[in-house]
Amino acid sequence: xxxxxKNIFGGKNKVIVRFAPSPTGELHIGGARTAFFNYLFARxxxxxxxxxxxxTDRERLVPGSVDRIKAALKWLGMELDNxxxxxxxxxxxxxxxxxxxxxxxxxxxxxxxxxxxKLAADQEEQMKMGRPPMYSGHCREVGIKISEVExxxxxxxxxxxxxxxxxxxxxxxxxxxxxxxxxxxxxxxLKSDGYPTxxxxxxxxxxxxxxxxxIRAEExxxxxxxxxxxxxxxxxxxxxxxHLPMIxxxxxxxxxxxxxxxxxxxYKQLGYLPEAILNFIGLMGWHPKEDREVLSFKEMxxxxxxxxxxxxxxxxxxxxxxxxxxxxxxxxPVSELKKSLADIFGHDFIKKDLIDKLxxxxxxxMEKLTDxxxxxxxxxxxxxxxKQLLVWKNSPLEKSFxxxxxxxEKISEINENDFNKAKLESILMPFANEIGRGDxxxxxxxxxxxxxKSPGPFDIMGVLGKKETIRRINIALEK
RNA sequence: GGUCCCAUCGUCUAAUGGCUAGGACAUGUCCCUUUCACGGACAAAAUACGGGUCCGAUUCCCGUUGGGACUACCA
Numbered sequence: 001x002x003x004x005x006k007n008i009f010g011g012k013n014k015v016i017v018r019f020a021p022s023p024t025g026e027l028h029i030g031g032a033r034t035a036f037f038n039y040l041f042a043r044x045x046x047x048x049x050x051x052x053x054x055x056t057d058r059e060r061l062v063p064g065s066v067d068r069i070k071a072a073l074k075w076l077g078m079e080l081d082n083x084x085x086x087x088x089x090x091x092x093x094x095x096x097x098x099x100x101x102x103x104x105x106x107x108x109x110x111x112x113x114x115x116x117x118k119l120a121a122d123q124e125e126q127m128k129m130g131r132p133p134m135y136s137g138h139c140r141e142v143g144i145k146i147s148e149v150e151x152x153x154x155x156x157x158x159x160x161x162x163x164x165x166x167x168x169x170x171x172x173x174x175x176x177x178x179x180x181x182x183x184x185x186x187x188x189x190l191k192s193d194g195y196p197t198x199x200x201x202x203x204x205x206x207x208x209x210x211x212x213x214x215i216r217a218e219e220x221x222x223x224x225x226x227x228x229x230x231x232x233x234x235x236x237x238x239x240x241x242x243h244l245p246m247i248x249x250x251x252x253x254x255x256x257x258x259x260x261x262x263x264x265x266x267y268k269q270l271g272y273l274p275e276a277i278l279n280f281i282g283l284m285g286w287h288p289k290e291d292r293e294v295l296s297f298k299e300m301x302x303x304x305x306x307x308x309x310x311x312x313x314x315x316x317x318x319x320x321x322x323x324x325x326x327x328x329x330x331x332x333p334v335s336e337l338k339k340s341l342a343d344i345f346g347h348d349f350i351k352k353d354l355i356d357k358l359x360x361x362x363x364x365x366m367e368k369l370t371d372x373x374x375x376x377x378x379x380x381x382x383x384x385x386x387k388q389l390l391v392w393k394n395s396p397l398e399k400s401f402x403x404x405x406x407x408x409e410k411i412s413e414i415n416e417n418d419f420n421k422a423k424l425e426s427i428l429m430p431f432a433n434e435i436g437r438g439d440x441x442x443x444x445x446x447x448x449x450x451x452x453k454s455p456g457p458f459d460i461m462g463v464l465g466k467k468e469t470i471r472r473i474n475i476a477l478e479k
Numbered sequence: 480g481g482u483c484c485c486a487u488c489g490u491c492u493a494a495u496g497g498c499u500a501g502g503a504c505a506u507g508u509c510c511c512u513u514u515c516a517c518g519g520a521c522a523a524a525a526u527a528c529g530g531g532u533c534c535g536a537u538u539c540c541c542g543u544u545g546g547g548a549c550u551a552c553c554a
Contacts, residue, residue, distance in 0.1 A: 022554050057553050116552075123551095132481045132550065156552055174484070183482060183550095191552040198554050222483055222549040245485080245547095252546060280491095283503095287492055291502045310485095310492080313547065317490045320504045330517085365516040392513075432513080441513035453515030 015047025016212050019073075020202070022054045023065040026263035027072035029316065030217065030247045030255060033281040037244055038215045039078045040282070040304035047212070048081040052205060053088045056195045072264040076274045077297060087209065089201045096196035099204055099234070100157045100189050104146060108233040109189060111146055112139035112158045134185045157190040159199075159230065167225045172213070172242035172306050179225040187226050199223060203230045206239055215242045215306075218313075242306050245285045246313040255316055269344060271368030273332060276325040284314040294327050322367045329366050334359050340369055354379055357463050361455050379463060382472070383450020387479035392442040400443035401477055403435060407444055408473050414466065421462040428458070447476030 019035040021027065027035075042049035051073070053066055066088075073080065080086070089096075103109035114122075114136075123133035140160060149155040161184050169177045189200040196204075206214060221243045231238040249259040261267055267277055279295055287310075288295065288303040295303075329337065337359050342350045349355075358376045366372060390400045410427055411419075432440040445457040448464065461469045 020554090024554080054554065060553065112552095119552090127480075130480060134550085154552090158552095171484095177483070179483075185550080188552050193552075195552090197552070202554090217548095218484070219548055220554090223554095243484085248547080250490085254547085283491065285491090289493090291493070293491085293503050312485050314492090315490060317504070320491065323504055326517095362516090364518095436513095438513050443513090445513065449514095451514085455515085456513075 014210075014212060015042055015045040016050065016210050017042050017047065017215055018050040018052050018206070018209060018211055020052040020054050020205075020216075021069055022057065022060065023062060023069065024057075024060045025062050025065050025068075026265060027069045028255075028262040029264065029267075029281065030262075031069075032072070032076060032264050032277070033247055033284060034215070034217055034244060035073060035078060036076070036278060036281055037286070037304075037309070040301055041213065041215060041306065042081075043301045044304045049078065050082045050209060050211075051080050051086045052209065053086060053090075054198065054201065055088060055090045056191075056198065056201055058090075058193065058195065068265070075268065076264065076278055087205060089205065090195070092201075092205075093194055093196070096201055096204060097190060097194065100196070100200060101146065103159070103189070103233055104157060106233070107160065109157050109159050110140055110142075111144040111149055111155050112186075112188075113144060113149060113153060113155045114138055132183060134183075137186065140186060154192040156188045156192050158186040159189050159226070159233075161186050161226075161229060167228055169221070169224045169228065169241060171221070171224075172240055173309050174221075174243060174311060177221065177224075179222075181225070181229070184225055184229075199226050199230065203227050203234070203236075207231075207234070207236050211239045213240045213242060215244065218243045218246050242309070245310050247281075247284055248313045248315045250315055250317075252313070252315065259316075260318075268340075269370075271340075271344060271370035271372075272321065272325050273328045273336075273340060273369070275332075276321065276328040279328070280321045280324050283320075284316070285310040294324065326367045329363050329369065332363075337363070337369070341372060344369055345373060349373075352380070354463060361459055361463065365455075378449045378451060378454070379460075382475070383448075385446065385450035387476075389446050389450070389452065390443045390476060390479065392438045395436075395439050399439055403440045404443055404447060404473055404477055406431070406435075407440065408470065408477075411461075411466070411469065416466045419461070419466040419469075421458045424458045424461050443476070444473070447473050 017038040019031075019038050021031055021035075039049045041047070051070070055061055055066075070080075070086075100109060104111065112135075119135065122136045126133045135158070140158070144155070146155075162181050165181050167179050167181055169179070171177055187199050188197050190196055224241055224243075228238055247255050249255045251259075255262055261270060264277070268274075275297065278297060278300070279293075282295065282300050283293065286304070286308055288299075288308070292299075334356055338350045338355065341355075341359075358372075358379060362372060362375050365375065387397065390404075391397050392400060407428060410431065411424065414423060414427065428440070428444075441457055445454060445460065446452070448454075448457060448460045448469065454460065464472070
């Protein structure tokens, strides 16, 4: 109720968060988790969830990735509150430069013309002396005027870090973290290509977008003091910070390509449902109060809070994802599963007339949607198998043939319109119980599926129909 | 190397000083069963180590060890 009122009156405490990826490729699992926690926090608190594109590194730019990232967020179900008005940093270079100049004016920053070679050499030397590799401070003392270099030689603008005192980051997840300012480098704010670095653009944009909470990955924690100093230099109030634990590979290193699939769309192609992925990443580093693990989108929104976010990194366990995925496959409406299957196997695939029946037949045994095709292959194509497969345990092969013939006789009498699971069961089960279930049902099932594992024979017959069933049994008998 | 973060079953986690450290995934056994699944039951499995504080520590403090992040004109 309170937050409702605040929203109406544009209260000062309104929650606004952002997801700010660099368009260097696909949205990966780690990014999706960061986005999701931001999203959950925004929705839980009646706030806004905004996207911003941090494309100030012109070299790592991958064309098309902005659209891919947007599409991935959409597929997962995280709708943006600034759709169509996404801030793109490369379109704002003038603004950043103006702000950098402002700091220059206030002597909170300085022009630096040190070459990259010199910087590298300096760093190496300091490493040798066992000191942290920092900028030598050469130009910090020189005081070069912008007019001396503008248009004449390459330069950067560096931030003039205070060299004494400590600065404390109040992290919503970790508590207070203290940093010694003398150990923080004079960060470059404006690069020689005219683009800002992350640190500058990030602070300016968060301010401009009125971001209330910066929720980002733990790797950013060490640069947060730099941002805090920047806020102070500009005379701005800093947002609140929360640094999320990392998502790790099974070997506890940072999750990367060499560990297999990392992109959200890769998981889509692998047959995972978005609900399962969301549930899974939601549980990495967060857990609701109760002992529930299968949580819908809405439930997670309702229960999310930063207090319950874990501090330590979480290892990505694909087995648990598989389990969650199977849970969602069991529950999903046929229409949704069809849509997802179409995304993987193409639209023609789901146009087959048996598809609805097969989905219901196999949903309990699928871990991933990709299992579907192979699992149901035999419905469309005559199975190929060795006659030995028709043997039930220790019974002789002859017995299988014998029983198949008897089954054939019994089902021949069934009217084609009555050829369904219930009817078949009522006719064949008494017989199977009398002879021995395995001796009747195993060879029957194999003759129809050609596989050692499949749905039950009555299910298969119900789908195949009378004609095809009889055909397959006859083929088995000729083996 | 320096700075910072972190540490409960194999994995994700619950328990923020107080019953036999709980749940889930995975694993194993059993039941159900024509097979594979599904479902059900049970089992095994953890507070990294060492010091404190306290009547009492998973929990608070210190150290050790281990893991991780950062240390770019990348984000």
